[in-house]
Amino acid sequence: MTELAKGSTIRRDAGLYGYERALIKRGLTPIAGVDEAGRGACAGPLVAAAVILDRPIPGLADSKLLSETRREVCFELIMENAIDVAVVSVAPADCDKWGLHRANIEALRRALARLSVRPAYALTDGFPVDGLGMPGLAMWKGDRVSASIAAASVIAKVTRDRAMVQLHDEYPAYDFATHKGYATPVHQAALRAHGPCAEHRHKYVNVRAAQEER
Numbered sequence: 591m592t593e594l595a596k597g598s599t600i601r602r603d604a605g606l607y608g609y610e611r612a613l614i615k616r617g618l619t620p621i622a623g624v625d626e627a628g629r630g631a632c633a634g635p636l637v638a639a640a641v642i643l644d645r646p647i648p649g650l651a652d653s654k655l656l657s658e659t660r661r662e663v664c665f666e667l668i669m670e671n672a673i674d675v676a677v678v679s680v681a682p683a684d685c686d687k688w689g690l691h692r693a694n695i696e697a698l699r700r701a702l703a704r705l706s707v708r709p710a711y712a713l714t715d716g717f718p719v720d721g722l723g724m725p726g727l728a729m730w731k732g733d734r735v736s737a738s739i740a741a742a743s744v745i746a747k748v749t750r751d752r753a754m755v756q757l758h759d760e761y762p763a764y765d766f767a768t769h770k771g772y773a774t775p776v777h778q779a780a781l782r783a784h785g786p787c788a789e790h791r792h793k794y795v796n797v798r799a800a801q802e803e804r
Contacts, residue, residue: 606737622709623738624698627746632794633771634754636680638697639745642673652733652740653747665748668741676704677749686793715739761787
C-alpha cells in the first residue's frame with residue numbers, strides 16, 4: 591500500500607484536491623482519507639477518522655494549521671457534506687496494551703471498516719494500513735496534500751478535543767480542556783502533584799515516572 595495508482599501523476603501545484611482528481615481520472619472512486627489525533631498525547635484516547643468527500647470543503651486544511659474556531663466550522667461542513675464519515679476511539683488502556691503503533695494502525699483500519707460506503711481507494715496519513723481489501727497510498731504529511739486526509743484530520747482532532755473537554759469535567763485537577771492530554775508544563779505539574787488518573791497512558795515514560803514518584 592505504498593504506490594499511487596499506475597498511470598496517475600500529481601503536479602506539485604495540484605493543490606489539496608490533486609490526488610483525489612488523479613484517482614478519479616483513473617476510475618478509482620469513492621476515495622477515503624484516514625487520519626488520527628492524539629498519537630503524541632500521554633492522556634486520553636487515540637481517535638481515528640475516515641472520510642469520503644465528493645465536493646470541496648471551503649477553508650479545509652490540515653487540522654494543525656487551523657484555529658480551533660476554524661476547525662469547528664470545517665467539522666460541521668464536513669459532517670454536512672461528506673458522503674460518509676466514520677470515527678473510532680481507542681482507550682488509553684488499549685494504547686498501553688497494544689503499543690502505540692499497533693493501536694494507531696488498528697484505529698485507522700477500524701475507521702475505514704466502519705464506513706457504510708465501501709471505498710475503492712484509501713489515502714492514509716503516514717502509515718500504510720494492510721489488510722483492507724482495497725488499494726491505497728500511505729502519504730507523508732498527507733493531511734497537507736490530500737483533501738480527504740485533511741478532512742479526516744479535522745474530524746479526528748475535533749472529536750478528540752471534545753472528548754478531552756468532557757474528561758476535564760471528570761478530572762478537573764489535570765486541566766485536560768486546555769492541553770488536551772499532551773505533555774505541557776501545566777500537565778506535567780499536575781501529574782507530579784496528583785499522580786496519573788485512569789485516562790493516562792501508564793506506559794508512557796513521564797506518566798510512569800509520576801506514578802513512581804508517588
